[in-house]
Amino acid sequence: MSQIEEVTIDQYKHLVSERALTGETMLLNMGPQHPSTHGVLRLLLELDGEIVVNCIPDIGFLHTGIEKNMEAKTYQKAEVMTDRLDYMNTMGNNLAYCMAVEKLVDLDVPARAQALRVILVELQRIASHLVWLGTSGLDLAAMSMFLYCFREREQILDIFELVSGQRMMTTYIRPGGVWRDVPVEFEAAVRDFIKIFPKRIDEYETLLTKNPLFIDRMVDIGYLSKETALSYGVTGPMLRASGVDWDLRKIRPYCGYEQYDFNVPVLTEGDTYARYLVRIQELRESLKIVEQALNKLPLGPVRSDNRKFVPPPRSEIGTSMEALIHHFKLWTEGFSAPDASIYSAIESPRGELGVLLVGDGGPKPRRVHMRTPSFDNLSVISEMVKGYLVADLVAILASTDIVLGDIDR
């Protein structure tokens, strides 16, 4: 076993300014157990009084080897690992992974499954943004926001429980479709939410958007220019708040997003307040998509009938010999994918969630890489906080909407 070593400034010599070496500025450790780091993130801050000179993030506290574990599982079994990545966006992770598998083995998905996927992923986006809104409000001492947001999020999690039996680790979206059709109560539950939620967004906005205290804390801090954002691979609402109109749902539509009418909010200010506004507007747009998808929800099968990749329904197994064989083969051996590599991406609540999937001709992947948006969105934090106060750092960090499970994998 290795010894516990003492940490010295020598390790960080190339990252801090010269003044830190002479003791003129102070090095302060923030986290990994700090409520405003939204998880187990450690920030090493170099401070000149109250002003941040340098910020050195330290990640990896939540590293669980998800990519390594996925290599040891068949394509179906590896899917449960994706839920644990970004635990605020489980449906989205499932979708990203399933789309990658479908692309690798060339599998079609029926229309009803596509529409259900869109509804669930957009509900998940709302739930994720609500957690962001609640916790970032909490960071700025708007305690009540947290309670209101979690009240609405609970309603979405109830819908997920209804369809999948699980509130968070759903694994509901499967390669070739979804696990099973939604129960009859589903439509009423979603309609309830669509009816209530617009008023609730108005409530949030009255509490925050025009609140002078909130504006004082949010406007003109954490400026991120378009060029820096692109160079650091920043995607999602952060990029759109810096004036780049880039949303994969619009630009490279998947799951039939081209059928729905929605706007992509883009602002050019690039500060913390702009990021807040973009996400608030996205809540309304996502709700629009959910409503349209629910109105158009087609009837029909929810799973592909390609039995080489998708298990047959339970009812068939009792009567059909072939169905029994397919079921047995799929759950013992799994299906094989070609020896090739693909990259497929979706727009998660945080940005581009990409999956690099490499098959080796057998039933297990050779490599699964999850290109998680939080990782790149966090790497820009050291650029964004320079020159601002420590109190601003909390607001800026909250506005990046990071999830540490997504970063550390």
Next chain:
Amino acid sequence: MDKKLEPIVKAVQGKFSAKFEEFRNEVHMFVNPDQIVDALTMLRDEHQFELLSALTAVDNYPQTSPRFYVIYQLTSLAQNLSLQLKVPVNGDKPKVPTVTRVYSVANWRERELFDMFGIEVEGHPDPRRILMPDDTEGHPLRRDFPLGYEEPQFTFNFDEIDLRKPYAKE
């Protein structure tokens, strides 16, 4: 292949004599390690690939040459195109030059590359491990690195396993 991508692929082919493969409408180009910085600079400046979406590697163990493919997934926002560059790297002392000067996102991604695959990144401004603790031995995402597990402890063998279990003790 996308019509807009054809001239770009031709240009990269001409300058770096790169081979390419196509699968499910995706274009992957093979570039040598010493050319990657020039290739990325050219794609960024002349063909508007502003975003380096992903940077990672694939281990082809037990194959040794090339053992790794380092993958650079590029996105062009202006033209709505994607292009993947693959850099073959041999298993014996794997090395690639850093591309942090072209795309800043490569800083953390290359640290991850070293941490997970042991591919050394030459000229990297901050060559530390990123996800694993500093004293880790080996590189977890290599195919010859065992997956590992934790021995389950029961009442009858708790103390016995506790003795050899690797975690910090008082």
